[in-house]
Structure formats: structure tokens, C-alpha cells
Amino acid sequence: MSVSDKTVVVTGAGSKRGIGRATAHTLAAAGWNVAILDLDEASAKDAATEVAERNGVQAVGVGCDITDEASVDNALNVLDGALPPVGALVNNAGITSPTPFLAVSGEEWDRIFAVNVRGAYNVTRRLAPGMAERGFGRIVFLSSVSAERGGGVFGGVAYSAAKAAELGFTRALARELGPHGITVNAVAPGLIDTDITGGALEGDRKAELVAGIPMGRNGRPADVADLITYLCREETGYITGATYDVNGGSHIH
Numbered sequence: 001m002s003v004s005d006k007t008v009v010v011t012g013a014g015s016k017r018g019i020g021r022a023t024a025h026t027l028a029a030a031g032w033n034v035a036i037l038d039l040d041e042a043s044a045k046d047a048a049t050e051v052a053e054r055n056g057v058q059a060v061g062v063g064c065d066i067t068d069e070a071s072v073d074n075a076l077n078v079l080d081g082a083l084p085p086v087g088a089l090v091n092n093a094g095i096t097s098p099t100p101f102l103a104v105s106g107e108e109w110d111r112i113f114a115v116n117v118r119g120a121y122n123v124t125r126r127l128a129p130g131m132a133e134r135g136f137g138r139i140v141f142l143s144s145v146s147a148e149r150g151g152g153v154f155g156g157v158a159y160s161a162a163k164a165a166e167l168g169f170t171r172a173l174a175r176e177l178g179p180h181g182i183t184v185n186a187v188a189p190g191l192i193d194t195d196i197t198g199g200a201l202e203g204d205r206k207a208e209l210v211a212g213i214p215m216g217r218n219g220r221p222a223d224v225a226d227l228i229t230y231l232c233r234e235e236t237g238y239i240t241g242a243t244y245d246v247n248g249g250s251h252i253h
């Protein structure tokens with residue numbers, strides 16, 4: 001069995017300039033068939049068509065709200081039989097918010113956790129049993145430098161807390177799933193040029209942030225995509241429970 005006999009599920013890969021879509025392309029270029037789950041059904045389908053055409057693999061895009069267990073179940077049922085068995089999962093879908101703690105509402109707090117943490121739980125809980133049964137799996141979580149350094153980039157306390165929860169999730173799951181041939185790792189990107197901030201991080205603040213990056217630029221989605229693809233390789237079977245920084249040196253610890 002090689003990766004061309006397997007499917008990788010990438011959540012939130014609809015976004016045109018996002019990390020997920022870049023990752024779907026890089027994984028497909030490495031031979032993976034790709035399933036894309038995104039809240040925005042049209043963008044999920046568009047991404048799947050693009051991935052299949054550009055890389056000559058099978059790809060399917062499904063509309064799905066990862067915060068809703070039934071929606072996740074329905075979306076993953078669509079894949080059964082349509083694509084080869086799932087060998088990897090990239091928990092990429094996420095939302096951020098810069099709201100200061102003294103202004104954040106319980107509703108906003110819950111929403112940030114619903115997508116970043118509960119969403120990752122819903123998809124992982126549904127896919128991990130099949131991986132365990134087949135004795136092979138690669139799971140990658142998108143955490144953030146915000147979890148490590150305590151915000152200070154864009155996201156507020158809710159985002160940092162949710163992204164830190166993903167690190168605990170990664171580490172404990174790695175311990176539990178290792179005996180089943182499944183590795184579980186996290187990547188912690190610094191500031192990557194995508195649309196997640198909705199254009200709210202521009203001008204002086206952006207220049208100030210870039211000035212603090214040894215590599216002298218913001219990250220690109222491809223920088224993160226390469227790392228994720230490496231962690232998903234079959235050969236990368238002895239790295240688990242790890243967190244990989246991809247931040248241009250903006251946070252060295």
C-alpha cells in the first residue's frame with residue numbers, strides 16, 4: 001500500500017488563499033487522494049476540482065460544518081466508497097478573533113472553541129477508529145504560535161486557549177493511538193498570509209510584526225503545507241506527539 005491507495009481528509013481547505021487548500025495541493029502532488037470538508041460547499045467543490053485537475057488524483061469536496069457531529073457524519077459517509085480508505089487527517093479548519101479578554105462574550109468564546117477544538121474532535125473521533133483498524137494513520141493539527149507565546153500576533157485569549165487545547169489534544173492522542181500505527185502531530189505556524197484575519201491585520205501593525213521575524217517576511221501557505229505533507233508521509237512514522245514551529249524564527253524557544 002502506498003499513499004496513492006489512500007485518502008487524506010483536509011478540513012477547511014476551501015479558502016482560496018488558505019493553508020488548507022495549499023496543503024491539499026501539496027499532499028495530492030505527493031500522491032494522496034484528497035477529501036475536502038468546508039463550511040462553504042461551493043469552495044470545497046471548487047478546491048477538489050482544482051486539486052484533481054492539477055495533480056491527477058481523485059478528489060471530492062463536501063459541504064460540512066465541523067462543529068456539528070451529524071454534519072461531519074453525513075460528509076464522511078459521502079466519502080465511503082467514493083474514495084480509497086482514509087489514511088490521514090489534517091485538522092485545519094479554524095477561526096480566530098482579536099477580541100480582548102475584557103470584552104469577549106461567552107458566546108464568542110464558545111464559537112472559537114467549537115470550531116478549533118470541538119470541530120477537530122468531531123472529525124478525528126469519526127475517522128480514528130478506521131485508521132486504528134487498518135493499522136495506519138497520520139493526524140496533523142493546526143495549532144498556532146499564539147498557543148506557545150500567549151497571543152500577541154492577532155488572536156485574543158480565546159484563540160490562544162483553543163490553539164493550546166489542540167496541543168494537549170495532539171499529545172494525549174499520540175500516546176493513545178501510537179500502538180495502532182497512527183502518528184499525531186501539531187504544527188504551530190506564525191503569521192501566514194491568508195484571509196483568516198479578514199483583512200484586519202494590515203499597515204503599520206503588519207510591518208511591525210514582519211520586523212520581528214528573522215527570515216524577514218510573513219509565512220506563505222506553502223511553507224506550512226510542506227511541513228504537513230512531510231508529517232503525513234508513510235516514512236515519517238517515528239515522529240509523534242510533536243509540535244513543529246513554522247514561523248520564520250519569530251518565536252524561538
Ligand SMILES: NC(=O)c1ccc[n+]([C@@H]2O[C@H](COP(=O)([O-])OP(=O)(O)OC[C@H]3O[C@@H](n4cnc5c(N)ncnc54)[C@H](O)[C@@H]3O)[C@@H](O)[C@H]2O)c1
Nearest residue numbers: 012015018019038039065066092093094144191192194196
Ligand atoms: N493564517 C495564519 O496566520 C495562521 C497562523 C497560525 C495558525 N493558523 C491556523 O491554520 C488554520 C487555517 O488557517 P487559514 O489562515 O488558512 O484560514 P482561512 O480563513 O483562510 O481558512 C479557514 C477555512 O476553514 C473553514 N471553516 C471555518 N469554520 C468551519 C466550520 N465550522 N466547518 C468547516 N469549515 C470551516 C472556512 O470556510 C475556511 O475555508 C486554522 O486552524 C488557523 O487557526 C493560521
